[in-house]
Amino acid sequence: MRNLDTLFAVLAKSTFRAGFQLNARDLAYLQEKGLAQVLTHAEDFVQKRLAPAVIENEGKQTPMRGHPVFVAQHATACCCRGCLQQWHAIPQGRELTLDEQAYVVVVLERWLQTYVK
Ligand SMILES: [Zn+2]
Numbered sequence: 001m002r003n004l005d006t007l008f009a010v011l012a013k014s015t016f017r018a019g020f021q022l023n024a025r026d027l028a029y030l031q032e033k034g035l036a037q038v039l040t041h042a043e044d045f046v047q048k049r050l051a052p053a054v055i056e057n058e059g060k061q062t063p064m065r066g067h068p069v070f071v072a073q074h075a076t077a078c079c080c081r082g083c084l085q086q087w088h089a090i091p092q093g094r095e096l097t098l099d100e101q102a103y104v105v106v107v108l109e110r111w112l113q114t115y116v117k
Contacts, residue, residue: 001088001089001090001099001100001103002087002088002089004106004107004110007076007087007088007107008110010087011075011076011077011087017074017075017076017077018075020071020072020074020075021071021075022068022071022115023065026065026067026068026071027068027115029067029068030068030112030115030116031115031116034116035109035112035113035116038068038069038112039105039108039109039112041067041069042069042072042104042105042108042109043101043105045062045067045069045070045073046078046096046101046104046105047101049061049062050078050080050081050084050096050101050104051095051096051101052095053093053094053095055080055081058080058081058082059080059082060080061079061080062074062079062080068112068115069108069112072108072111072112073108075111076107076108076110076111078104078107078108084096084104088103088104088107
């Protein structure tokens with residue numbers, strides 16, 4: 001797990017990561033549901049798609065579109081266990097702890113927050 005200010009500074013330097021933005025439909029969804037509810041979806045996605053020690057479709061478990069949280073996951077390198085290891089120093093091959101799951105949701109919250117002033 002990394003310091004969030006450091007993490008976001010590094011993410012901003014990645015053309016690939018910084019290129020992700022919410023489209024009009026995802027933005028409308030976020031504003032309609034509100035950040036708190038969207039973050040409950042994030043908790044669910046993290047628990048089901050990232051937390052298990054073994055993930056069958058590892059590397060492909062996060063769609064590129066269809067929910068604002070998916071976009072946030074790609075933008076913040078919280079899309080798969082490989083990226084969590086590389087960007088967040090969270091090792092693969094074991095279940096995520098509750099602290100690590102909460103950390104991922106906080107990272108996603110920080111990214112999504114910029115859209116809900
Ligand atoms: Zn990934």
